[in-house]
Amino acid sequence: MIPLLLLLLLNNITLIASTVTITNSTSGRVSGSVELFESESDRAANCPTCPSHVTTYLDESPLTTANRVCSLLPPTVGGEDGGGCLTSLKKIISENQLALFIELGMKLDLHLKSSGVDMPSVEGKSFTYLEKIKLMQKLVHHPQVETICEVGFNAGHGTLLWLASGAKKVLSFELGQYTYSTKAISFLSELYPNKFQVIMGDSLKTVPSFHDMFPEEKCNILFVDGGHLYEHAYGDMGNFRSMRNESFHYLVIDDTNQEPVQKAWGDYRMQGLAKEEETVWSDYSEVLVWKEFQGRPIGVEVDGDSVVENWRSSMSYGVYL
Numbered sequence: 488m489i490p491l492l493l494l495l496l497l498n499n500i501t502l503i504a505s506t507v508t509i510t511n512s513t514s515g516r517v518s519g520s521v522e523l524f525e526s527e528s529d530r531a532a533n534c535p536t537c538p539s540h541v542t543t544y545l546d547e548s549p550l551t552t553a554n555r556v557c558s559l560l561p562p563t564v565g566g567e568d569g570g571g572c573l574t575s576l577k578k579i580i581s582e583n584q585l586a587l588f589i590e591l592g593m594k595l596d597l598h599l600k601s602s603g604v605d606m607p608s609v610e611g612k613s614f615t616y617l618e619k620i621k622l623m624q625k626l627v628h629h630p631q632v633e634t635i636c637e638v639g640f641n642a643g644h645g646t647l648l649w650l651a652s653g654a655k656k657v658l659s660f661e662l663g664q665y666t667y668s669t670k671a672i673s674f675l676s677e678l679y680p681n682k683f684q685v686i687m688g689d690s691l692k693t694v695p696s697f698h699d700m701f702p703e704e705k706c707n708i709l710f711v712d713g714g715h716l717y718e719h720a721y722g723d724m725g726n727f728r729s730m731r732n733e734s735f736h737y738l739v740i741d742d743t744n745q746e747p748v749q750k751a752w753g754d755y756r757m758q759g760l761a762k763e764e765e766t767v768w769s770d771y772s773e774v775l776v777w778k779e780f781q782g783r784p785i786g787v788e789v790d791g792d793s794v795v796e797n798w799r800s801s802m803s804y805g806v807y808l
Contacts, residue, residue: 517545517651519587521579523556536561541580545587546653548628549580581621584652588620591651592644598674599642604667609642617789618769619741619802620648626708626804627652631735634658636706638690638713638723639741643671645712650679657683658704660690660697662713691719694726705732712741720751724761731807737764744768744801752803763805771798 522540524530530539541556550573557572600606623645626632633655640646640661649657661668672685686693690713698704709727713719724738731738738761740752755761772789 517587517591519543519545519583521576521583534561543580543583543587545584545591545624545651548630549577549584552580553577581624584624585617585620588624588648588651591647595643595647595671595674599667599670602667602670604670609667610665615771616769616800616802618767619800622765622767622802622804623648623739624652626737626739627654629707629735629737632707632737634704634706634732635708635710636660636704636727636730637708637710638694638727639710640668640671640685641665642667643675645710646671646683647675647678649708650675650682654708655682658697658706659683659685660693660713661685661687662689663687690714691722691726694723694730698726698729704730706730707732707735708737708739710739710741715742715745715748717747717751720748721755724751724755728760728807736806737804738807739802739804741802742800743803744799756805759808761805761807763803765805766801766803768799768801770794771800 519542520540521543523537524533524539527539530537537560538556541552543552553573553576556576560572596606599609627635627649632653635649635654635656636658637645637649638660640659642665646657646659668685675683686697706727709731711720711723711727713723720740724740727738740748743749743752743766752763756763770789772794
């Protein structure tokens with residue numbers, strides 16, 4: 488059964504998200520397509536002046552895209568938010584963008600595999616946690632987000648999401664214990680030259696050293712996903728504090744379901760150093776299936792039979808105080 492939120496009914500016109508395609512230009516921009524009608528004859532009969540489809544971009548927020556599309560539709564069929572055009576189309580575009588990133592993440596995996604990486608040994612792979620992806624996309628699409636600082640590059644999936652979703656700059660602090668990290672860096676360097684930097688070493692040392700050398704660097708998203716011992720998580724939160732953009736920032740903590748990280752995040756808040764806005768939970772599955780409507784893919788979802796119950800994970804975000 489297809490969730491109703493994926494269907495947009497505007498005066499008997501059904502808008503359906505269609506096949507996801509990826510086109511990488513020299514800038515690394517990733518695009519997809521959402522068909523607005525079931526067929527060309529349907530468009531001609533109901534709204535011949537309407538566009539047949541809309542191009543979506545990972546680096547454009549669903550609201551921005553929906554505004555652009557809805558402004559093209561006559562008010563009688565949903566323009567100017569008639570029939571809830573903005574509200575409904577935003578949800579469809581969000582599903583489309585989720586599928587876009589999944590496909591892009593798979594391209595990264597293919598690069599790693601072709602480079603000789605034993606994929607079962609790769610840690611992380613953030614695209615296996617769909618609810619986390621949705622949260623990260625929501626945060627990076629905020630119009631005031633430009634620079635992202637993260638602890639934990641690993642195989643580059645999270646960094647890929649930030650860059651593909653429109654971050655102007657990503658600074659990643661990575662311990663560097665895995666050789667596959669350098670292979671992922673080469674893949675991202677081709678897609679996004681001069682847009683990200685990986686600083687190798689123990690983040691408890693490299694983050695303070697980097698800030699001392701470049702005190703002008705300020706971050707709109709500070710993402711903590713490095714060592715999961717208490718002292719690592721708490722230390723990374725504390726060290727990132729001086730790098731926050733005081734005008735606008737999010738502090739994001741991954742794997743807050745793990746007891747040491749959860750305690751570090753809790754203690755940091757209890758000391759009045761940060762406050763939490765939201766925590767999302769996500770099932771883990773390496774098997775994703777297409778949601779379909781009338782034989783057409785409209786998004787991706789976790790295959791319920793492949794969920795690993797004890798690998799369910801959470802991600803929290805808030806702000807420094």
